[in-house]
Amino acid sequence: AIERTLSIIKPDAVAKNVIGQIVARFEQANLKVIAARLQQLSREDAERFYAVHKERPFYKDLVDFMVSGPVFVQVLEGENAIQKNRDLMGATDPKKADAGTIRADFADSIDANAVHGSDAAETAANEIAFFFAESTVHSR
Ligand code: CMP
Numbered sequence: 001a002i003e004r005t006l007s008i009i010k011p012d013a014v015a016k017n018v019i020g021q022i023v024a025r026f027e028q029a030n031l032k033v034i035a036a037r038l039q040q041l042s043r044e045d046a047e048r049f050y051a052v053h054k055e056r057p058f059y060k061d062l063v064d065f066m067v068s069g070p071v072f073v074q075v076l077e078g079e080n081a082i083q084k085n086r087d088l089m090g091a092t093d094p095k096k097a098d099a100g101t102i103r104a105d106f107a108d109s110i111d112a113n114a115v116h117g118s119d120a121a122e123t124a125a126n127e128i129a130f131f132f133a134e135s136t137v138h139s140r
Contacts, residue, residue: 003081004034004137005118006127011069012112014038019072022102022115025088026076035075035128035137041067049130058111065111073131077139082124085117 009022023033041049046066053059076085090101093110097103107114118124128137 002077002079003121003124004075004077004128005082005085005124006116006131007074007076007085008116009072009074010112010114010116011065011071012108013106013114014070014072016106018106018114022106023074025102026074026085029078029084029088031076031078031081031084032140033074034077034139035132036072038070038072039131040070043067049127061111075128075132075137082118082121086119089115089117 007026009019013019013022026033043063046063047054050059050062050066053062056062078084088102090097090103092103092113094103094107094113095110097107102115103113118127
């Protein structure tokens with residue numbers, strides 16, 4: 001089925017100037033960028049976005065990292081977009097990510113891991129709504 005998913009290019013990858021190289025991988029996999037912007041998250045934004053991880057030991061480091069510079073947020077649309085994006089990203093820990101995945105090629109650590117992608121249909125809908133009003137999403 002045609003799905004939408006939220007993709008975030010994190011501050012480490014933005015700082016490395018590889019936004020275009022990462023977006024090219026989505027496009028090569030037939031995912032379309034149907035909304036996008038560069039945004040500096042506030043601490044409150046990052047805390048709210050990652051509220052599900054609030055009790056985890058890595059929460060504070062995660063929030064600190066996500067506000068350390070601008071992120072590039074996008075909605076990707078295409079066949080099986082949620083799983084396809086996860087396959088392109090590779091494992092959360094870049095040391096465990098398969099060769100040729102975005103995290104294997106661009107990530108430095110489990111915190112600075114280059115990209116975020118929604119993990120399921122319900123989270124995708126919530127994460128997309130967190131960043132984008134429906135009027136700013138352009139299915140095409
Ligand atoms: P992301 O997909 O953005 O969702 C939560 C983030 O927490 C994850 O990517 C990692 O960058 C970060 N993180 C740090 N430590 C861990 C951990 N032990 N398990 C899962 N995520 C972690």
